[in-house]
Amino acid sequence: MSDSTPNEGNLPASGPAVGRDEWVARHAERRLMRGGRLGAVEERLRAVPWWAWLILFLAAASLMPAVEASGYVRRVGFDTVIFMLLALGLNVVVGWGGLLDLGYIAFFGVGSYAYAIFDSAKFGYHLPSLVSIPLITLFGALVGLVVGLPSRRLSGDYLAIVTLFFLELFETVVLNGDKIAGHDITGGANGILNVDPLNAFGHSLAVQHNGLFAVSYYYMALAMFAIVFVLLRSLNDSRTGRAWRSLREDSLAAEVMGMPVNRLKLMSFATGAGVAALTGTISTALNASVFPLNFSPVVLITIYAMVILGGSGSQSGVVAGAIVVNVLLQVLQNPGQARVLFYLVLVGGVALAFRLSRRLGILVAATLAFGFAVRAVAGAAHRSWVDGAHGGTAHAVSDWVVVPVRMATWVGPTSYGLLLALVLILTVVRSQAGRIALLVPTIYLAAFVWENVMLPNPGPTRYIVLGLLLIVLMVARPNGLLGERRVEIV
Amino acid sequence: MSTFIQLTVDALTLGSVYALVALGYSLVYGVLKLLNFAHGDVFMVGSFIGYGALQALGGPAKPAVPVWLLLVLVTLAAMAGCSVLGVALERFAYRPLRDAPRIAPLISALGASFFISNSMQLLFGAQQRDYQSYLLSGGALYFRGFDVDQVHVPLLRIITIVAAFVLMVVLWWLVNKTATGKAMRATSFDREAAAMMGIDIDRVIVFTFILGSALAGAAGVMFALRVPTFAAVGFTIGLKGFTAAVIGGIGSIPGAMVGGLLLGAAESYTAGYWTTTWSDLVVFTILIAFMIFRPQGLLGRADIRKV
Numbered sequence: 001m002s003d004s005t006p007n008e009g010n011l012p013a014s015g016p017a018v019g020r021d022e023w024v025a026r027h028a029e030r031r032l033m034r035g036g037r038l039g040a041v042e043e044r045l046r047a048v049p050w051w052a053w054l055i056l057f058l059a060a061a062s063l064m065p066a067v068e069a070s071g072y073v074r075r076v077g078f079d080t081v082i083f084m085l086l087a088l089g090l091n092v093v094v095g096w097g098g099l100l101d102l103g104y105i106a107f108f109g110v111g112s113y114a115y116a117i118f119d120s121a122k123f124g125y126h127l128p129s130l131v132s133i134p135l136i137t138l139f140g141a142l143v144g145l146v147v148g149l150p151s152r153r154l155s156g157d158y159l160a161i162v163t164l165f166f167l168e169l170f171e172t173v174v175l176n177g178d179k180i181a182g183h184d185i186t187g188g189a190n191g192i193l194n195v196d197p198l199n200a201f202g203h204s205l206a207v208q209h210n211g212l213f214a215v216s217y218y219y220m221a222l223a224m225f226a227i228v229f230v231l232l233r234s235l236n237d238s239r240t241g242r243a244w245r246s247l248r249e250d251s252l253a254a255e256v257m258g259m260p261v262n263r264l265k266l267m268s269f270a271t272g273a274g275v276a277a278l279t280g281t282i283s284t285a286l287n288a289s290v291f292p293l294n295f296s297p298v299v300l301i302t303i304y305a306m307v308i309l310g311g312s313g314s315q316s317g318v319v320a321g322a323i324v325v326n327v328l329l330q331v332l333q334n335p336g337q338a339r340v341l342f343y344l345v346l347v348g349g350v351a352l353a354f355r356l357s358r359r360l361g362i363l364v365a366a367t368l369a370f371g372f373a374v375r376a377v378a379g380a381a382h383r384s385w386v387d388g389a390h391g392g393t394a395h396a397v398s399d400w401v402v403v404p405v406r407m408a409t410w411v412g413p414t415s416y417g418l419l420l421a422l423v424l425i426l427t428v429v430r431s432q433a434g435r436i437a438l439l440v441p442t443i444y445l446a447a448f449v450w451e452n453v454m455l456p457n458p459g460p461t462r463y464i465v466l467g468l469l470l471i472v473l474m475v476a477r478p479n480g481l482l483g484e485r486r487v488e489i490v
Numbered sequence: 491m492s493t494f495i496q497l498t499v500d501a502l503t504l505g506s507v508y509a510l511v512a513l514g515y516s517l518v519y520g521v522l523k524l525l526n527f528a529h530g531d532v533f534m535v536g537s538f539i540g541y542g543a544l545q546a547l548g549g550p551a552k553p554a555v556p557v558w559l560l561l562v563l564v565t566l567a568a569m570a571g572c573s574v575l576g577v578a579l580e581r582f583a584y585r586p587l588r589d590a591p592r593i594a595p596l597i598s599a600l601g602a603s604f605f606i607s608n609s610m611q612l613l614f615g616a617q618q619r620d621y622q623s624y625l626l627s628g629g630a631l632y633f634r635g636f637d638v639d640q641v642h643v644p645l646l647r648i649i650t651i652v653a654a655f656v657l658m659v660v661l662w663w664l665v666n667k668t669a670t671g672k673a674m675r676a677t678s679f680d681r682e683a684a685a686m687m688g689i690d691i692d693r694v695i696v697f698t699f700i701l702g703s704a705l706a707g708a709a710g711v712m713f714a715l716r717v718p719t720f721a722a723v724g725f726t727i728g729l730k731g732f733t734a735a736v737i738g739g740i741g742s743i744p745g746a747m748v749g750g751l752l753l754g755a756a757e758s759y760t761a762g763y764w765t766t767t768w769s770d771l772v773v774f775t776i777l778i779a780f781m782i783f784r785p786q787g788l789l790g791r792a793d794i795r796k797v
Contacts, residue, residue, distance in 0.1 A: 100593055150782045160525065160596060161732060162781050165774045168729065172774075176767045297725065301604050308597060413613045424582055453612065460612035463604055470601025474594050475586040 050233070053316065058226055062219065071213040078213070080326045081221040082283050087306045087318040088228055089275030094304075095312035096236060097268030098248025102300065103147060103163030106170035107273035109295035111140045111280025113174065116192040116290045117185070129198045133281050140277020141270040148269030167297065174292045191291035198285045207286055217286050224282060228275055233315060235271070244268055248313075298463065302329070305466045308473055311480025320481055325466070332462045335455050339397070342450050346443065359436060366440045371400040374444065378402045401447045412453045419445045495641045497762040498755075503647050503716060505754020506654030510709035511731025512738065512746035513661060514702030520678035520741040521698045523592075524584060527599035530728015531606035532575055532703050536568040536710025537719035538610060541619045543567035550625040557627045561649070568707035575606075576703025577696055585692075603724070611721040618718035650712045657708055658747055661701065665743060670697055678741065730757075733777045739790020748788055 061081075065074055086108060093101040114136045118125045127135075147166050150159075177186025186192065198205045198220065206214050235241055243264050246254045255261045284290050302325065310321025331337045354360035379386040384405045404411075422442040429435050454461040473480065511533055518526045543564045548554040555563065583602045587595040623646060624632055631646040665671040676684040677694045685691050713719065713727065730753060738749025756776060760769040780787065 094593070098593065100596055150778065158736075158781060158785060161736070162778060164729065165733075165777055169771060169774050172768070172770050179767070301600060304597065304600065416609070416613055424578060427582065457612050460608040463608040464612060467601045467603070467605030467608060471583050471598050471605065474590075474598040474601070475583070478587075478590060478594050 050316070051230075054226070054229065057319075058222065061222055065215045065218060074213045074215055074218055076326070076330055078218045078221055078286065080323055081218065081225050082279055083303065083306060083322040083326050084319050085221070085225055085228060085279040085282075086276060086303050087310070087322040088225075088232060088315060089272045089279065090303055090307050091312060091315060091318045092232060092235075092275065093268050093272035094307055095314070095318065096241065096244040096248065097265060097272075098244075098251075099265060099268060100160040101163045101269065101272065102160050103166035103170070104272060104276060105295050105297070105300040105303065106167045107140050107144055107276035108280045108283075108299075109170055109174065110143050110273075111136050111277030112284040112290045112294065113186060113192070113280075114139055114277070115281040115284045116195045119196040119285070120192055121194045122187070122192050126196055128200070129281075129285070130200055133278065136281050137274050137278040140280070141274030143277075144270040144273025145266055147273070148266045167295075167300065171292060171295065174295070186292075189292060191289055193289045195284055195288045195290065197288065198282070205285075207288060217282075221282055224278070228278070229315060229319075232271075232275075236315075240264070240267065301463075301466060301470070305470055307480075308470060308478075309480055314480070317480055324481075325469075328465070329462050332465060333458050335458065338455060338458065338461075339450075343397070343447075346446065350439075350443070359432070363436050363439060366436070367443050368400070370440050371444050371447075375400060375402055397447070397451065401444070401451050403451050407452060412449075415445060415449050416453055419449050492639055492641045493762060495638050495643075497758050499641075499643050499647055500758040500762070501755040502651050502751070503712075503754070504758055505751035506651050507709045507713050507727075507750075508730050508734045508753050509747045509750025510654055510657065510705045510712070511727060512734035512750045513658070513743065514706045515732050515735040516738075516740055516743060516746040517674075517698050517702045519735070521674060521681075521695055522584070522588075522595075524595050525599065525732070526579075526584075526702075527596070527728065528579055528583070528602040528606055529702065529706060530724035530726070530731065531603045531610075532572050532579070532724075533706040533710045533713070533727055533731070534719065534721065534724035535575055535606060535610065536572045536703075536707030537714040537723070538614065538619065538710075538721075539571040539707065540564045540568040540711035540714055541621060541719070544621055550622045553626075557631070560626070565653070565708050565711045568711045569704040570707075572703040572707030572710070573700045576699040576706075579703075580696060580699040585695075603728070607721055607724055614721065616721055618720045619714070620718040621714050623715045646715060650715060653708070654712060657705060661705065662743060664701065670694070674698060730773070733773060736777060736785075736787055737780050739787025742787065742789045745787055745789035752788075 061077075064077055086104075089107075090101070090104050093099050093104065115132060117123060118127045118132050118136070119129070120126075147163065150162050173180075174186045175189060178184040178188030178190075196204065197207050198217075205216050205220070207217065208214060236244075243254070243259050246257070246259065247261060247264050247268075251261055254264075303322075306321040306325045307318045308321070309325060310319065311317030328341075331341050350363065351360065354363065375386055386402050386404065419442070422438060422445060426435065426438050426442060429438060454464070511529065514529050514532070515526060518524055518529070544550060544553075544560070547560055547563060553560045579602055583598045584595050587598055626646075631649070632644045635645040635648065636643045663671075665674060673684070673689045673694050674697065676687065676689055677691060681691060684694075710719070713723075731750070734749035734753045735746050736749070737752055738745030738747065740746075753773060753776075757769055757773055760772045764772075
C-alpha cells in the first residue's frame with residue numbers, strides 16, 4: 001500500500017527530519033530519484049495504485065490462518081486487526097485533523113459498553129448485530145461530537161487535556177457505574193459478562209469452533225477493516241480531506257481562507273470516535289465481556305505509538321505501525337523471543353551505524369573481549385555471580401554476560417540508571433574514538449540490564465520500550481515509517 | 491463545625507501539594523508553551539527518592555540525624571534528584587523538538603511519562619512505599635499540634651503547609667526579584683526577542699526545568715509523608731496539578747497557587763460532605779467548565795494572538 005499521489009508524499013525516506021522552509025522541501029525533492037535499477041524499481045512500485053496494495057495485503061492477511069492454524073496466532077491476528085482499525089480512526093483525528101485527542105480510547109470504550117449493554121443478558125436486550133453495530137457507530141460519533149464541542153474554543157494542548165479528562169471521566173463513570181443512583185449499569189470493576197456473539201439473520205457467529213478460536217471473527221474484522229479503510233480513504237481524497245489537511249497545517253490560515261474550522265474539527269473528531277466505537281463492538285462481541293481496565297491510558301499510548309511509528313497522516317503507515325507494535329508487544333511477552341529480538345536489534349543497530357568498517361571490527365572485538373573479561377573476573381570472585389542462566393540462547397549468551405543466580409536489590413536500579421546515563425552521554429559525545437570507547441561498556445551494560453532486569457519483568461518492559469519508541473521517533477523521525485514529510489514554512 | 495475544620499486542614503495540605511505541582515506545569519508552559527506530561531512522573535520519582543533517602547538515613551523509627559534535619563535532608567534529596575531528572579528530560583526529550591510542530595513535543599512528553607513510570611515499576615515494583623511518618627520521633631509529629639474546636643491538627647500537617655508556602659514565596663522571589671527570573675519572564679513573553687536581547691534561552695529553559703522539577707520533588711515528599719506512594723501515582727497527581735494550573739491561569743505563578751488550593755478545597759469538601767466515589771468527577775467537571783468558559787483561568791491573561 002502506498003499513499004503517494006502524484007503531487008505529494010513522494011519524498012524519500014532519508015534526509016532532514018522536520019524541515020522548516022521551502023528550501024528543505026526542494027532539497028528533498030532533488031534527492032527523490034535514486035539512480036540505476038533500484039531507482040527504476042522504486043518508481044515502478046510507486047506507480048502501483050493503492051487499491052492493488054490493499055488487495056494484496058488483504059489476500060496475504062487472509063492466508064494467515066491457513067498457514068498457521070494455532071488459536072494463539074489467530075487471536076493475535078484478530079487483535080492486530082482491531083488495533084489496525086483503532087489506528088485508522090485515530091489517524092483521522094491526529095494525522096489528518098491535527099488534533100491531539102487523548103480521550104480516543106474512551107470512544108472505543110463507549111462502543112464496547114454500548115454493545116455489551118444492548119447485546120447481553122445483563123438487561124435482557126438482544127439487538128441483532130445488523131441493527132446494533134450501525135447504531136452504536138452513530139452513537140459513538142455523536143458522543144465524539146459532544147466531547148469535541150469544547151474544542152471549538154480550544155487549540156492544541158488544551159484540547160488534549162479536555163479529552164484526557166473525558167477519558168478519566170469515562171473511567172470513573174464506568175468503574176462506579178454499578179451504583180448510579182442505585183442502579184447497576186456498567187457492572188463496576190467486574191464489568192459486563194456473557195455478551196452475545198455477533199449474529200446475522202438469526203444465526204450467531206460462534207466464538208469457539210472445536211475448542212479453537214473461530215477464524216470467522218478474524219475474517220469479519222478484516223472485512224470491516226477493508227470497508228473502513230476504503231471509506232476513510234475516499235473521505236480523505238474528498239473536499240473534506242483537503243480541508244482537514246489545511247486545518248492541520250495552519251488552522252488560522254484555513255479560517256482566513258473561509259473554511260468552517262469548527263465544523264471541520266468536529267467532523268474529524270466524530271469520524272474518529274465513530275470508527276473507535278465500531279471497533280469496540282466487534283472486539284466486545286469476540287471477548288464476550290468488557291472491563292473498565294480495557295480502556296486505560298496504557299492502551300491509548302499503545303495506539304498512539306502505532307500511529308506515530310507508522311507515520312501519522314498515512315493510512316498504510318498507521319496500519320503497518322499497528323502490525324509492528326502489536327507483534328512487538330507480543331514478542332516482548334515471551335522471554336525467549338524477546339531475547340532473540342533484543343540481540344538482533346543490538347547487532348543490527350551497531351552494524352547499521354558503523355557499516356562494514358575497521359571501526360566496526362574494533363568495536364565488536366572490544367565488546368566481546370570486555371564481556372569475557374568481566375565474566376572471568378566476576379566468576380573468579382564468586383561462582384554464584386555468573387551461574388544464573390538456563391537453556392537455549394540464554395546459554396550461549398550467558399557465557400558472555402554476567403547473570404547472577406540472585407542479585408542484590410541495589411544492582412538492578414544502579415545498572416539501569418548507569419545504562420541510561422551512558423546512553424544519554426553517548427548521544428552528546430561527538431568524537432569517534434570517544435564514542436567507541438563508551439559504546440563498549442554501554443552495549444555490555446545493556447545486555448546485562450536486559451538479561452537481569454528487563455527480561456524477568458515483561459510487563460513494565462513492554463511499556464518502557466513503547467515509551468522510548470515514542471520519544472526516539474519524535475526526535476529522530478517524526479514522520480514515522482511511511483508518513484508524509486511535513487514541511488513547515490515559517 | 492469540627493468536620494469543617496478537619497476538611498479545611500485536609501484541603502490546605504492537599505491543595506499545597508497540588509499547587510507545588512501546578513507551579514511546575516505553569517513555569518514550563520510559560521517559557522516553552524509545552525505541556526509537560528511527564529511532570530507528574532517527576533513528582534512520583536521525587537517521592538521515591540525521598541523514600542530512599544529516608545531509609546538511607548536510618549528509617550523513620552531510628553533516624554541517624556535529628557528529625558528536623560531528617561525532613562530537610564529527605565526533601566532536599568528529592569528536590570536535587572528531580573532537578574537532574576528534569577534537566578535530562580529537557581535536554582533529551584524536549585530540546586530536539588523545540589522547533590517542531592507543537593504536537594511533537596506533546597507526544598514525546600507522553601512517551602517520557604510512560605517511560606519514567608514503567609521504569610520505576612520495573613526497578614522498584616508496583617507495591618506501595620510508606621514513609622511511616624507516624625514513627626518519626628515516636629509519633630510526636632502527630633500527637634503534638636494544635637487543637638481547634640475539638641479538632642486535632644497534627645504538627646506534621648502544619649509543617650507541610652508552611653514548607654509549601656515558604657517554597658512558593660522563594661519561587662516568587664526568584665522569578666520576580668532576580669536577574670534570572672527577569673530573563674525567565676522575558677523568555678516567556680517573547681522567546682525570539684529575548685534571544686535577540688542577549689538572553690541565553692537554553693540556560694533559562696534549563697533553569698525553569700530545575701525550578702519546576704525541584705518543586706515537584708518537594709511536593710512528592712510532602713505527599714508521601716501523608717499517604718503511601720506508588721509507581722503509577724504520577725498520572726493522577728499530574729492531571730490534578732495540571733487542572734490546578736489551568737484553573738488559576740496557566741503561566742501565572744499566583745494563579746497556580748490559587749488554583750491548587752481551590753482544587754484541594756473542592757476535592758476535600760466534596761469528599762467530606764457529599765461523595766467520595768464521584769469527587770474526581772466534580773474536579774473534572776470544574777476543569778471542563780473552566781476550559782470552556784474561562785480558558786485563561788482565574789488570574790491568567792486572555793491570550794491575544796497577533797498574526
